[in-house]
Amino acid sequence: xxxxxxxxxxxxxxxxxxxxxxxxxxxxxxxxxxxxxxxxxxxxxxxxxxxxxxxxxxxxxxxxxxxxxxxxxxxxxxxxxxxxxxxxxxxxxxxxxxxxxxxxxxxxxxxxxxxxxxxxxxxxxxxxxxxxxxxxxxxxxxxxxxxxxxxxxxxxxxxxxxxxxxxxxxxxxxxxxxxxxxxxxxxxxxxxxxxxxxxxxxxxxxxxxxxxxxxxxxxxxxxxxxxxxxxxxxxxxxxxxxxxxxxxxxxxxxxxxxxxxxxxxxxxxxxxxxxxxxxxxxxxxxxxxxxxxxxxxxxxxxxxxxxxxxxxxxxxxxxxxxxxxxxxxxxxxxxxxxxxxx
Amino acid sequence: xxxxxxxxxxxxxxxxxxxxxxxxxxxxxxxxxxxxxxxxxxxxxxxxxxxxxxxxxxxxxxxxxxxxxxxxxxxxxxxxxxxxxxxxxxxxxxxxxxxxxxxxxxxxxxxxxxxxxxxxxxxxxxxxxxxxxxxxxxxxxxxxxxxxxxxxxxxxxxxxxxxxxxxxxxxxxxxxxxxxxxxxxxxxxxxxxxxxxxxxxxxxxxxxxxxxxxxxxxxxxxxxxxxxxxxxxxxxxxxxxxxxxxxxxxxxxxxxxxxxxxxxxxxxxxxxxxxxxxxxxxxxxxxxxxxxxxxxxxxxxxxxxxxxxxxxxxxxxxxxxxxxxxxxxxxxxxxxxxxxxxxxxxxxxxxxxxxxxxxxxxxxxxxxxxxxxxxxxxxxxxxxxxxxxxxxxxxxxxxxx
Numbered sequence: 001x002x003x004x005x006x007x008x009x010x011x012x013x014x015x016x017x018x019x020x021x022x023x024x025x026x027x028x029x030x031x032x033x034x035x036x037x038x039x040x041x042x043x044x045x046x047x048x049x050x051x052x053x054x055x056x057x058x059x060x061x062x063x064x065x066x067x068x069x070x071x072x073x074x075x076x077x078x079x080x081x082x083x084x085x086x087x088x089x090x091x092x093x094x095x096x097x098x099x100x101x102x103x104x105x106x107x108x109x110x111x112x113x114x115x116x117x118x119x120x121x122x123x124x125x126x127x128x129x130x131x132x133x134x135x136x137x138x139x140x141x142x143x144x145x146x147x148x149x150x151x152x153x154x155x156x157x158x159x160x161x162x163x164x165x166x167x168x169x170x171x172x173x174x175x176x177x178x179x180x181x182x183x184x185x186x187x188x189x190x191x192x193x194x195x196x197x198x199x200x201x202x203x204x205x206x207x208x209x210x211x212x213x214x215x216x217x218x219x220x221x222x223x224x225x226x227x228x229x230x231x232x233x234x235x236x237x238x239x240x241x242x243x244x245x246x247x248x249x250x251x252x253x254x255x256x257x258x259x260x261x262x263x264x265x266x267x268x269x270x271x272x273x274x275x276x277x278x279x280x281x282x283x284x285x286x287x288x289x290x291x292x293x294x295x296x297x298x299x300x301x302x303x304x305x306x307x308x309x310x311x312x313x314x315x316x317x318x319x320x321x322x323x324x325x326x327x328x329x330x331x332x333x334x335x336x337x338x339x340x341x342x
Numbered sequence: 343x344x345x346x347x348x349x350x351x352x353x354x355x356x357x358x359x360x361x362x363x364x365x366x367x368x369x370x371x372x373x374x375x376x377x378x379x380x381x382x383x384x385x386x387x388x389x390x391x392x393x394x395x396x397x398x399x400x401x402x403x404x405x406x407x408x409x410x411x412x413x414x415x416x417x418x419x420x421x422x423x424x425x426x427x428x429x430x431x432x433x434x435x436x437x438x439x440x441x442x443x444x445x446x447x448x449x450x451x452x453x454x455x456x457x458x459x460x461x462x463x464x465x466x467x468x469x470x471x472x473x474x475x476x477x478x479x480x481x482x483x484x485x486x487x488x489x490x491x492x493x494x495x496x497x498x499x500x501x502x503x504x505x506x507x508x509x510x511x512x513x514x515x516x517x518x519x520x521x522x523x524x525x526x527x528x529x530x531x532x533x534x535x536x537x538x539x540x541x542x543x544x545x546x547x548x549x550x551x552x553x554x555x556x557x558x559x560x561x562x563x564x565x566x567x568x569x570x571x572x573x574x575x576x577x578x579x580x581x582x583x584x585x586x587x588x589x590x591x592x593x594x595x596x597x598x599x600x601x602x603x604x605x606x607x608x609x610x611x612x613x614x615x616x617x618x619x620x621x622x623x624x625x626x627x628x629x630x631x632x633x634x635x636x637x638x639x640x641x642x643x644x645x646x647x648x649x650x651x652x653x654x655x656x657x658x659x660x661x662x663x664x665x666x667x668x669x670x671x672x673x674x675x676x677x678x679x680x681x682x683x684x685x686x687x688x689x690x691x692x693x694x695x696x697x698x699x700x701x702x703x704x705x706x707x708x709x710x711x712x713x714x715x716x717x718x719x720x721x722x723x724x725x726x727x728x729x730x731x732x733x734x735x736x737x738x739x740x741x742x743x
Contacts (some may be wrong), residue, residue, distance in 0.1 A: 005375055067515040067618060068620065217550070219674070222619055223616060223618070224616060224620065224622055225612040225616060225621070226621075229611060229612060230410075231664050232662035233414075234407075234661060234665045237405070238407075239388070251614060251616045258531070258613075261397065262397055262405075264395060264396050281522045281524070283522070283614075
């Protein structure tokens with residue numbers, strides 16, 4: 001009996017560990033199977049370029065953990081799909097959500113003598129030393145997605161999303177709907193994150209400026225759909241009226257919609273409540289296509305083509321602000337879902 | 343001491359009955375619940391209004407704050423069951439439940455996402471059963487992993503479960519290739535919302551079912567006795583023929599099964615999953631529920647009813663805080679923390695023992711004073727008697743002289 005239990009336990013342990021090991025591998029392998037939709041011309045060009053140079057461009061890519069969010073996953077897939085041997089690159093990847101680990105990885109990449117260092121920094125400070133090292137070693141640095149507090153001369157270019165612009169586009173769209181009164185449930189992301197600050201800021205300003213805009217409830221759901229569902233449920237139970245849900249990402253919008261469904265409140269195009277989400281997940285765009293939601297703002301994760309363009313054609317501007325789209329349920333097409341869904 | 347006191351006072355006074363109620367483990371969570379209810383009734387008289395209205399599918403369903411509260415407490419209540427058992431047997435807590443809920447939920451979605459929404463009812467039921475069973479097996483395995491570390495390698499539960507606490511969400515993401523999944527099949531959401539034609543949310547039924555199952559298990563098996571014995575003194579329970587390792591392992595596996603049920607409900611609620619935040623910090627709430635129930639977090643005796651009530655108190659508090667518009671979203675956790683600190687301190691076994699001790703000491707002092715008074719009176723009486731005897735004898739002497 002005892003032996004049997006021991007056997008059972010040890011096999012369970014082995015199984016669980018095997019799971020763990022697979023998880024480590026799994027994080028980095030699946031990208032080859034999923035071709036990310038890149039929306040710029042750069043991807044088809046290198047086929048002619050690669051044989052000419054014959055030598056691969058060595059890039060060290062430092063990114064945040066792809067498990068962090070759907071945005072990061074899409075971003076990582078896009079990177080892996082662009083920086084391939086066929087496109088003329090030899091890419092090494094490093095992932096961490098910790099600034100110190102990222103800096104240590106950058107130092108290692110410098111020792112490995114990469115040609116380009118691509119960084120999406122976890123934190124904004126502490127990068128000066130390592131960037132100077134890179135400059136001395138003749139390695140060019142390109143920042144993507146996140147900016148850092150360092151002298152502009154230390155990096156070639158930085159490619160960023162403008163979260164405030166995303167918020168403004170959504171708010172402008174909302175204003176163009178011409179409702180007589182805007183009673184808004186505002187579901188925020190993790191407080192202090194750049195996406196939350198940018199997307200909240202635009203709405204807060206508009207509500208202050210307009211007399212017929214009011215916030216029924218403003219609460220953080222920390223990017224979680226279940227918390228968003230509970231927040232909207234609390235408003236419904238309290239009996240207060242509202243006609244707009246402004247959720248700062250798709251998952252929270254989905255949670256809010258689930259609460260509305262539960263309480264028989266119709267939502268979507270031409271219905272009682274307008275639903276706004278962000279990030280353009282494929283399933284969210286499908287909700288738009290079906291008319292269940294009204295608007296979805298993009299946070300463009302496809303920086304790889306911009307970086308590729310800079311490496312191959314040189315720097316044009318120091319700070320590149322990416323184009324962000326916003327989709328209206330009335331005008332969205334199946335092609336948009338296919339091209340921009342992440 | 344109490345028997346002494348009651349021996350001194352033949353009739354149980356109202357004060358004593360009150361004392362007995364106060365000392366009951368259920369007292370603190372019940373009072374907390376009562377205070378929350380009163381607070382809500384004062385601020386909003388319509389707080390407990392429950393109405394029967396049609397939902398978007400056209401079915402009549404119950405709605406209102408009370409229903410919402412009971413509905414959303416489901417996962418926490420189910421977790422509190424397993425967490426109480428683990429606490430009792432191992433004297434520590436599992437902090438990986440949030441992460442393993444992510445794994446369980448991800449496992450379910452992995453199976454369900456492959457099916458198109460237009461499959462027949464019977465086939466759909468089959469897929470749900472398969473996915474649920476698989477998710478139970480996976481969660482039980484991860485529970486066994488934690489349990490084995492605790493039981494066989496004698497690692498502190500919090501440290502042992504730290505491994506999955508860190509790795510769990512990555513494993514969950516890996517199971518589904520990190521996809522942001524959304525299930526279109528309306529039937530999948532029945533388990534986290536309403537089954538057509540039934541007015542009560544499905545999670546409530548699942549919770550009741552879990553409570554019945556665990557009640558039966560505790561009734562017909564020696565699980566309660568064994569886990570308490572192991573928690574109080576592992577080596578003496580081993581000398582009495584109980585294998586502490588197996589019991590500890592078993593409690594972790596039971597918690598794993600609870601986690602599987604929670605994961606299933608969670609992903610069904612919104613038909614989607616966010617690996618990094620699903621069931622975020624639920625482990626803390628589950629441990630709080632156990633502590634709020636007045637259970638000793640160092641293991642040993644436990645009261646499951648108190649833990650379950652504790653879980654409802656926490657969800658009640660959360661729902662109440664969501665309701666208030668005036669509370670700034672960034673400070674909501676601070677409000678929760680203040681209430682929780684107060685509740686935890688007054689329900690901590692050591693504080694309750696202190697209060698009991700103080701009361702007992704006061705009683706003892708009073709009893710002692712009474713005894714002293716009685717003694718003094720007896721002495722006085724004896725002295726008086728002696729005096730009278732003396733006087734009498736003196737008188738007698740006088741007479742003889």
